[in-house]
Amino acid sequence: MKTDISVPSLLFIFLLSGTSIFTADSISQGKVSPLKGEINTGLNEFGISLSQDGKILYYYSKRQNSNYSDLYKSVKNGDSWSKGVEIRELNSNFDDQSPYITGDEKEIIFSSNRDGSIEFQLASGRIGVSRDLYYSNFANGRWEKPMPLPPEVNTPEIEENPFLYGTFLLFTRYPFGKVAESDIYLSEFKNEAWTEAFALDKPINTEYAELAATVSRDGKYLYFSSNRPGGYGGLDIYKSEIKADGSFSSPVNLGPVVNSKGDEAFFLEAPDGKNAYFCRLANEGGNYDIYEFSAANEWESLKKNKKISLESIHFRTASYEIEDVSFPILDRLVDFLKENPNIKLKIIGHTDLHGDPKDNLELSRQRASAVREYLQKKGISESRLSTDGKGSQEPIYPEKNPETDGKNRRTEFQILD
Missing domain, CATH: 3.30.1330.60 (OmpA-like domain)
Structure with a gap:
């Protein structure tokens, strides 16, 4: 597959020059609200990805009268978001989830348990199907047939929540049915092939759940969601600085403006340098909606x-x-x-x-x-x-x-x- 940037090392790609505006002050003084318009419904809107111009959000949702989740996209008009449109060319008769769209909307990676995904035997003796990561290219006005990523990435475990930064793919992996054991993994697209994925070390991954990693637009910070102790509720969003030697600083909770008693995940910085988007499950037993965070001027x-x-x-x-x-x-x-x-x-x-x-x-x-x-x-x-x-x-x-x-x-x- 093609990638947006070709670089020789993980250290270089994570140390692109720039300054993230989402400082402790700008976050603590910022504001959070559900997205305006028709994008949020009474059902889940989760697993978001943003186009380069910040005007299109990709996500997945399970609509009424359907047992499976599908990929959707919504367009921003002024400060309002349109009703989600199903991406029919990519959706299957099974779960299609957590899309990552490249900035020019020419390539997509998403998670699915469609026909062709890896099968395995459950303890009960029944056959289970994992959710694997799939790739598709937009060409000649349409999405090509999605193809699974190779065994260096896909396994009998669950792979989801992809985020591509240059040649590096971050994603979540956990054993079937055990999301509490989820960790963040990384693979590099190198010499026209994906390298063997590996789990990030502490302080990112712990014995608790870590998932939905994204990278700030300046390449200096890793955002991810975790239910580790010290948070405000269930899953909270954390921020970790990527140091000069490629290691990570101790993750910092984004605080009570972004995080709530519920669950939060998928923190995406918008290209305008003032806003970010994330998903929140406000009430237990409810559904995820997409929220906007407006940073205060630091x-x-x-x-x-x-x-x-x-x-x-x-x-x-x-x-x-x-x-x-x-x-x-x-x-x-x-x-x-x-x-x-x-x-x-x-x-x-x-x-x-x-x-x-x-x-x-x-x-x-x-x-x-x-x-x-x-x-x-x-x-x-x-x-x-x-x-x-x-x-x-x-x-x-x-x-x-x-x-x-x-x-x-x-x-x-x-x-x-």
Whole structure:
């Protein structure tokens, strides 16, 4: 099959430059609501995937008078979503679930127990059928016949919830009938073939259920659902940073705005940089609906805390040229300042502990000035902005290593009285 991106290593694909806007502050101050329109019904809407432009949602649902689930899609018109349309070319007479659609809607991976899926013998002696992952390509105006992925991915166990990031496929696997034992697996499409799938290590997979993994649009965070202790209800959505060495930070619960006493899964960041979508089962015995999360502008915390420190404003190495990946977060600062015209801001540059202290001091001042100039070009008056540079004089951590270097090499923003 084709893939959107061809890269040589898992580490590289997970460390694409960028900044996720879904910070602790923007999540805790955000808002959640069911999607507007006709997309949600009195039955399940679950297992979502989003087109690249953010205007089409793919999902699965079990409609009335049907014993099986089918694949659907809904279109966004303004702020409202249309009634779901069944994708008949892909659906079978059995369960078709958890679609992943590529951004251009030319390829799809989904889970199904249709004819041709792996069979196995149950303890009772009866024959069971697993749900396997299937792939289809959109060509000549229609979806081609779905084909199962190879044994490196599909097994007699259940495979579902696929999410393709570049050449890497994340999915959920668990023994037949034992969703409580689900884990997140990964396989790479390499040399025109899928590699043997393996379960992610701790702290992602535990003895509890972990499922429905997705990756943030900047490639720096893994979202997934788990019922591990410490949550707010059943399945909660967690976020884990993908570190420079390819390992994962300890997962953090997204908190009570996103998570509830019910179940939540499938956290998808929207391309507008302001919203995300997820599925929620609000009440036991009820059905999943699709919800929208609207992030708060993280700069609002400046009002409360007087000061905010960001390691996500990136500059080229040994330079004060701002990298493009920093522009979205600075643009949100511009919006904040325009909405609060009486605020005056001080921009303070910091470096890590490497290099000559005098050079670091000058570089930090130049970087602060570069940020000020960017804000001015976006319409913020020079009279509202001042700068300073501390070089390597005020490190957060008095040590040198890749992790602490990134935190010391930061830009601070402070409201002036």
